[in-house]
Amino acid sequence: MLRDVFRYAMKVLTEKKFRAVLTIIGISIGPLALVMMTSTVRGYANYV
Structure with missing residues (x-):
């Protein structure tokens, strides 16, 4: 069954x-945006 899928x-x-390709790009954008937002927030927190 799994092989057929x-x-x-x-x-x-x-x-x-x-x-x-569009689907893979779309799926990749989500985690990338999350990492960028987290890095930005932590960077600002360290700066202040």
Whole structure:
């Protein structure tokens, strides 16, 4: 069952490459924004 899901996911990713790239970029932006916000707040806290 898990193998079928993995095959289907790989099939969809290879068929719709542009959509897959956009999804990966979108998922990456969230954690990146969180890290940047945390770093900025800690930097200001250390400065003050």
